[in-house]
Amino acid sequence: MRKVLPGFGITLGFTLTYLSLIVLIPLSALLFKTMSFTWEQFEAAVTSARVVASYRLTFGASLLAALVNVVFGLLVAWVLVRYEFFGKKLIDALVDLPFALPTAVAGISLTALLASNGWVGQIFESWGIQLAFNPTGVVIALIFIGLPFVVRTVQPVLEDTEKELEEAAACLGATRWQTFARVILPAITPALLTGFALAFARAIGEYGSVIFIAGNMPMVSEITPLLIVSKLEQYDVPGATSIAVVMLAISFSLLLLINALQAWQRARSGSPA
């Protein structure tokens, strides 16, 4: 009964073939290549001091940036959904800029702004704070990259929250802050967590916007994706592949986590999958 519509076989067949050719077979090449190394080789490649320092920077900066995005992403989504102000449509459209702007362009532009002779950088320079060519710059670039993920996951959920619940809370004597903390926030928590995980996952893999602003000093401001590239440039294919497998395992776990979060959110909002 369900399959009245024609085209199931051909569309699914094409989907699976194309998916295998472009994504699955190439990704499995990475795994097979790794299996050809000995465990000692693999371990040495993924736990050398320089690589561990790069994990620390990549994960630390991504975590910090995603947390900043949760706070400001929620604020931006809230303001866009709940308030009316001049230029709201324009701001709403602009939120997607980091999706559409090529990462290399974002990278050189942020560097030009934050370097000690840039518009923003020179203000901070006079206070003795350097924003570019250090881990701070990495965090700022990752905030830029991750912002739309939080806004765009929270915004629709905030639009769908039932006004009646807030009215009930107000009728029962809750202050506005209590209503927000006890009624609205629990309703949007799954969306906030999803947005956080999406921004975090994107930040971990980010390359283009970070390498210009990071300064790329080994042990200090070198991100893991850059390390893969530099190993590859030195023809250290085993080293690059080993680190890439670690990155891939982490991205895949995050993807599963995000899926679980989205399922939770659908269950919470009661809409069919």
Add this chain to the structure above:
Amino acid sequence: MSALIAPSARSRSPGGTQEPKWVRVCLIAVALAFIALFLVLPLAAVLTEALRNGVHAYREALREPDAVSAIRLTVITALIAVPLNLVFGVAAAWAIAKYEFHGKAFLTTLVDLPFSVSPVVAGLIYVLLFGAQGWFGPWLQAHDIKIIFAVPGIVLATVFVTFPFIARELIPLMQSQGNDEEQAAIVLGATGWQTFWHVTLPNIKWGLFYGVILCNARAMGEFGAVSVVSGHIRGQTNTMPLHVEILYNEYHSAAAFAVASLLALLALVTLAIKSVAEWRQGKILKALGELPPERAGVYAADALTLQPAG
């Protein structure tokens, strides 16, 4: 039920579910300041830096042969990658949105996979397949075919990175529209292709259009994956983002920003089209939502009989 609630809702004071005015103003101000600092300022910086040495230098930077060949390669790459992912996106959305089958959730996750893979890893996997030491490397060398450090590698990496965009845009859209109209069309004797062309496509066209535009923006702007497979050969395997990097690293800042400004304009056009497409698609969804299911079927049948199959 709603008639019971309405009078009390009307009589309550607005203060109960609305923040005080000063809170609203403060929140709006902080949000706008954040947007200005993180989104508007970088965009403004690209355009000012591009014009730093005047309009003449700007035009020269874009006319220079290496820049022209980078622009050409970027356009060619997008012209191959976007149609491939368009066909895939429509096929995948049709299979996933219109039918129930085992492993559907898993398939959807796999379609999303390229989103969460670092672009650098995306480039690396093709090097491992087609590079000099890769699986097919020796065979490719024997037959004098170049994929890595050549245009095919750039196209492949771009296809990988932009793989989910159109499918992701279409799957929720087609799921929300259900199968009623298509089933009506099939029952009335339309072929599968006619049903897609005359019934499904008009309902999803704006979502599809936006998916294509976003896919294109990402295809033209991809940096990490392309950087790994390109080899950075000037005038041959340099796309626009790679050309920006080279110019920037050689301290030709104004020229780098001139090329970057083209990509920034592309991003702005993409955002403008997105706003229009969302608005139009929203109107279509609303119109469909207002029709009762039986009526929607008749409406679809009308559309079909009005345009006899060619």
